[in-house]
Amino acid sequence: MENVLSILFCLSLFYVSVTSRVKAYVTVLRVQGIILSVLLMIPFIYKFSIFGIILPATLLLVKVYLIPRYINKVILDLDIKRRIEPTIQQMVFLPIVIATMVIIFLASSILSKSTELDVIPFASGFSAIVIGIYIIMSRKKLIVHVCGFLIMENGIFLFGTAVASELPMMIELGTLLDIFVVVFLMGIALNKISSTFEGFEVTHLGRLKD
Amino acid sequence: MKELSDTGNVLLIAAFAIQLLSIVFLSFKNERKALFTSNITMLVGLTLGLISTLSSTLFSSAEITSVSIFSGLIRLDGLSLYFLFVIQLVAIPTTIYSISYLRHYVEQKRSVKSFITFYIILLISTQFIVIANQAILFLVSWEVMSISAYFAIVYEKESEEVQTGSFYYFAASHVLIFILYIIFFLFHHETGSWFFSDYHLSFSSGLMVPVIFILSIIGFGIKAGFMPFHFWLPQAHPIAPTVLSAFLSGVLLKTGIYGILRIYQFIKPMPEWCGWFVLVISVISAILGVWYALAQHDIKRLLAYHSVENIGIIGIGIGIGFIGSANNLPAVEVLGFGGALLHTLNHAIFKSLLFIGSGVVYQNLGTRNIELMGGLVHPAKYIAILFLIGSVAISGIPPFNGFISEFIIYMGFFKTANELKNYYPILMLMFVVGLAFVGGLAVACFTKVNSIIFLGSERSEVKHFHTSVYDYISLGILALLCISIGFYPQPFVGVVNKVIANGFTTGASSALVDIDWLYFTMIFSSIALGVFVLYLIKIKLEKKYGRRNSAAWGCGYENLTPRMQYTASSFADELNTIPKAILDYHKKVEVSENAFPLQSKFKSHSKDFVDSKIVLPAFNVLRALVAKIEFLSQTDIRYYIGFILIIIAIYSMIAFLWT
Known part of the structure; x- marks a missing residue:
């Protein structure tokens, strides 16, 4: 079950690396949020506890509803163009992503011989982290950067569940809070910058350097 | 060891509380009122602190007992109490003076609240440094002291001179704190404790202790201003507000001396090379410090170089103490450390006296350049006299306090030569000549300062020389201390002797108290009496024959101009x-x-040799190296993320290959 969900997660990563619409990124974030929440809920099929349901529920609320909604609001408010403006062509980007994922999957299958880990969730999580970074590096729009950060965060989540069967809840809540702050800051920064600069591309941010 | 029980400690804590409270009074809207109330509260706190220090065992006839408060975080032993005494004693006059000095800024509609805040924090943290018994508390206090001093120094931040000078200070104190961290981590590594009272290492146990020793000389030497590390001092002291220069030069440098002495207590006894090492550095500091001072035109920079000189003299005392400790000669130890400790107190007193005096002159003339001053004895007679007292004291001329401590150091030289025959007498003789030479140059330098500033005719016209009662009180207190230590050194020497007996020497020695100090009182009093009689005769003769007035430095010319x-x-x-x-x-x-x-x-x-030939070229090389990788510093966040990715890739590769 976990493997199936992880592979679904990987597929969403492929989709995100070829799409050229900002809206699609938000949809992918929603899908990934659902996948992660389901993944966390799996243990409760066998044993239900009201206390343990808090985290998946929060995850669902934040990752599937609040953050995508907020990003959509920012897109609408600031009238951001719908294309993502990549610096690398999608047809070049996809092979790089695939190559990276192959390397990561191979590496983690070798690693699994010496240490105990679930190969597929581990490798998917790790791939998400790296691809999140790729996305940040190869896209100009700030709003896409936010999405890249969030994909990275999802990767860390998956990665965490693969390494330890049960992460301490405080740490997971901590990362959630962290990313929440990032999204808000970005939103605020975008709002502020929009009054000073034309467009929302990182290339303009260079002018802020001292 | 005693716990917090007797009234002295309660008083000390109350003193700190009141000192902290003085920040609260800065919330007054009215600048003048805020300045006055907070300074007065600070003074009350400091005075209470001084009373509690004076009521401690160090100043009574009983043996010194180490007092621990707050489960050993704070410990008051001889050395702590002595330095606490020095800090509080000098902080009181500088705080009094700050009332009148800062009033000038208030009159120019500048806010002084930020300065006072940092000044108060500086005073409190400096006191904490000397009483801390735990490495972390010590380091935190040290950092707070450095940073608050920095913020106080940059008070007049719009001037370019202030920006560069304060950067020197900032850079030096950063390097310094880094070295201090290493020192105490090494101590923790060796002893497994953060408490000073657990630190006992010996040189025989390997390479670690010599490393600690060298690091502590460099680290604390930067603060104290020993010669190769002094370069920040003449840059930072002139640009600070005068209140702060007085405190920096008088007290803050002594925290470096405190550090060196503390480290000595942890790792004693020393091998002899440590003594020679400190001795040579100190003699170089003393001679070059005074020579650099002679070449300066800026009064505050000149005084800053004199601090280097005096720190050198203190270092000479410490060096002799180290040599005594290496050869197990309590008498030499007592004289060396005694001279160093007493000179610490003396220098704190006369240096702040001179700085405050120069501050009064600066306020009225608006310049620090000696070449533009002159003839100030006419409008400011008493300031001139008080400044002269400080000058005579710093030059080490008999009736004042500078002489007493230098005399003890000379005695240390002779004692060393006497006890350790062999080749020691000739080496000691060389050092004696060096120290005497320093004294001579100091006399030359202060003759220059006094004659150019106060004598002659006025180079720029002074309409009204404004002095306030606070100036006279603070200068008066300091001058009185100079005179009293000079004329009646016995109690002060006794205190110093007690400090040394409490955890310095290897064996008991009464070399310091054996000198019959009352003879000094007698001789100096008779000299003073003689001078007074001569003065009376002069007045009498003047009455009889009249007084001939002519221009100073006249040399027989007519129509002299001040130029x-x-x-x-x-x-x-x-x-x-x-x-x-x-x-x-x-x-x-x-x-x-x-x-x-x-x-x-x-x-x-x-120009300063170390600054212009070593420090600046070194930093230029560093800058050239850094410039080569500057292309990595992009404006675009995506490049940084790329770098992070590369690093992650490298790390994962290493981790992967490792397993």
Whole structure:
């Protein structure tokens, strides 16, 4: 079950690396949020506890509803163009992503011989982290950067569940809070910058350097 | 060891509380009121602190007992109490003076609240440094002290001079705190404890202790201002507000001395090379410090170089103490450390006296350049007298306190030569000559300062020399201390002797108290009486024969102008040309070749050797190296993320190959 969900997660990563619409990124974030929440809920099929349901529920609320909604609001408010403006062509980007994922999957299958880990969730999580970074590096729009950060965060989540069967809840809540702050800051920064600069591309941010 | 029980400790804690409370009074809207109330509260706190220090066992006839408070975080032993005494004693006059000094800023509609806040934090943290018994508390207090001093120094931040000078201070204190961290981590590594009272290491246990020793000389040496590490000092002291320069030069440098002595207590006894190491550095500091001072035109920079000189003299005492400790000679130890400790107190007193005096002059003339001053004895007679007392004391001339401590150090030299025969007498003789030479140059330097500033005729017209009662109170307290330590050294020497007996020496020695100090009182009193009698005779003769008035430095010319007087550079020129290369002393004379000479120009300038030949070139090399990788510093966040990715890739590769 976990493997199936992880592979679904990987597929969403492929989709995100070829799409050229900002809206699609938000949809992918929603899908990934659902996948992660389901993944966390799996243990409760066998044993239900009201206390343990808090985290998946929060995850669902934040990752599937609040953050995508907020990003959509920012897109609408600031009238951001719908294309993502990549610096690398999608047809070049996809092979790089695939190559990276192959390397990561191979590496983690070798690693699994010496240490105990679930190969597929581990490798998917790790791939998400790296691809999140790729996305940040190869896209100009700030709003896409936010999405890249969030994909990275999802990767860390998956990665965490693969390494330890049960992460301490405080740490997971901590990362959630962290990313929440990032999204808000970005939103605020975008709002502020929009009054000073034309467009929302990182290339303009260079002018802020001292 | 005693726990927090007796009234002295309660008093000390109350004193700290009141000192902290003084920040609260800055919330007054009215600047003048805020300045006054917070300073007065600070004074009350400091006085209470001083009373509690004076009521401790150090100043009574009983043996010193180490007092621990707050489960050992704070410990008051002889050394702590002594330095606490020095800090509080000098902080009181500087705080009094700050009332009048800062009032000038208030009159110019500048806010002084930020300065006072940092000044108060600085005073409190400095006191905490000397009573901390735990490495972390010590380091935190040290950091707070450095940073608050920095913020207080940059008070007049719009001037470019202040920006560069304060950066020197900032950079030096950063390097310093880094070294201190290493020192205490090494101590923790060796002993497994953070508490000072657990630190006992010995040189025989390997390479670690010599490393600690060298690091502590460099680290604390930067703070104290020993010669190769002094370069920040003449840059930072002149640009600070005068209140702060007085405190920096008088007290803050002594925290470096405190550190060295503390480290000595942890790792004693020393091998002999440590003593020679400190001795040679100190003699170089003393001689070059005073020589650099001679070449300066800026009064505060000159005084800053004199701090280097005096720290050198203190270091000489410490060096002798180390040699005594290496050879197991309590008498030599007592004289060396005794001279160093007493000179610490003396220097704190007369240096802050001189700085405050220079501050009063600066406020009225608006310049720190000695060449533009002159004839100030006429409008400011008492300031001139008080400044003269400080000058005589710092030069180590008999009736004042500077002489007493230098005398003890001389005694240390002779005692060493006497006890350790062999080749020691000739080496000690060389050091004696060095110290005497320093004294001579100091006399020359302060003759220059006093004669150019106060004597002669006025170079720039002073309409009204404004002094306030606070100036006189603070200068008066300090001058009184100079005189009383000079004339009646016995109690002070006794206190110093007690400090040394409490955890310094290997064996008991009464070398310091055996000197019959009452003879000094007697001789000095009779000299003073003689001078007084001569003064009376002079007045009598003047009444009988009248007094002839003529221009100063007249040399038989008529129609003198103030520009024809001796200047500071012409006074010191001969002496400065001797170590031309080290002082980087340059003269530029332009004489017109016409038959009728129209205009001639003279310019002299001295640069700090360490600063201009070592520190700045080193940093230029560093900057050139950094410039080579500057292309990595992009404006675009995506490049940084790329770098992070590369690093992650490398790390994962290593981790992967490792397993």
